[in-house]
Amino acid sequence: MSDRPVPDAIERILLDDVDIATRVRELAAQISADYSTTDDLVLIGVLKGAFIFMADLTRHLTVPHRVDFIALSSYNRGADSRGAVRMIMDTRINVTGRDVLVVEDILDTGHTLDYLLRIFRARQPASLRSCVLLSKPDRRRVDVPVDYTGFTISDEWVVGYGLDYADRYRTLPYLAALKPEVYEKA
Numbered sequence: 691m692s693d694r695p696v697p698d699a700i701e702r703i704l705l706d707d708v709d710i711a712t713r714v715r716e717l718a719a720q721i722s723a724d725y726s727t728t729d730d731l732v733l734i735g736v737l738k739g740a741f742i743f744m745a746d747l748t749r750h751l752t753v754p755h756r757v758d759f760i761a762l763s764s765y766n767r768g769a770d771s772r773g774a775v776r777m778i779m780d781t782r783i784n785v786t787g788r789d790v791l792v793v794e795d796i797l798d799t800g801h802t803l804d805y806l807l808r809i810f811r812a813r814q815p816a817s818l819r820s821c822v823l824l825s826k827p828d829r830r831r832v833d834v835p836v837d838y839t840g841f842t843i844s845d846e847w848v849v850g851y852g853l854d855y856a857d858r859y860r861t862l863p864y865l866a867a868l869k870p871e872v873y874e875k876a
């Protein structure tokens with residue numbers, strides 16, 4: 691575990707570095723098995739939230755693959771997130787005819803993943819799947835298909851391991867719940 695002090699805004703640690711590493715290795719094994727017959731797998735990480743998950747997941751894959759990234763506009767909790775999803779940076783690899791796996795940090799209402807899958811489906815990949823580290827099913831508003839889920843959590847604001855609150859706490863090596871007073875007063 692790191693020597694970094696736990697910030698005051700943290701309520702409690704939900705998943706520590708060992709919990710996360712164990713689950714990420716399991717997901718990588720499952721993905722490696724499922725894609726064992728293709729040599730044209732492209733993983734697309736959604737910036738910024740998925741950058742650490744993507745780095746750890748891909749280093750445990752045992753099948754050939756390439757990585758690319760897409761960046762979306764930030765998301766405001768409270769505000770209606772529909773229509774708030776906007777692409778800031780597109781991928782550089784042309785996904786047409788390739789096996790695409792979208793890698794997201796967290797599935798909340800589902801609007802973001804729904805938007806991403808629509809975009810990529812329109813580009814006619816050979817296959818299209820999604821992988822999320824976390825899922826908050828209680829918050830779902832759009833029924834969106836997910837092929838790989840790391841952990842299912844309750845409705846709390848989570849930070850660390852890539853996830854932020856107002857762009858802070860992203861590089862904490864664990865996943866933690868933020869104190870509700872921190873995000874509720876915003």
Ligand code: IMP
Nearest residue numbers: 765797798799800801802847848853854
């Ligand atoms: P959705 O479109 O409502 O599913 O929201 C997905 C996006 O909202 C994620 O990619 C995150 O950027 C953000 N998000 C939702 N919940 C959390 C959270 O608990 N912590 C950090 N980011 C979150």
Ligand code: MG
Nearest residue numbers: 737738739795
């Ligand atoms: Mg995100």
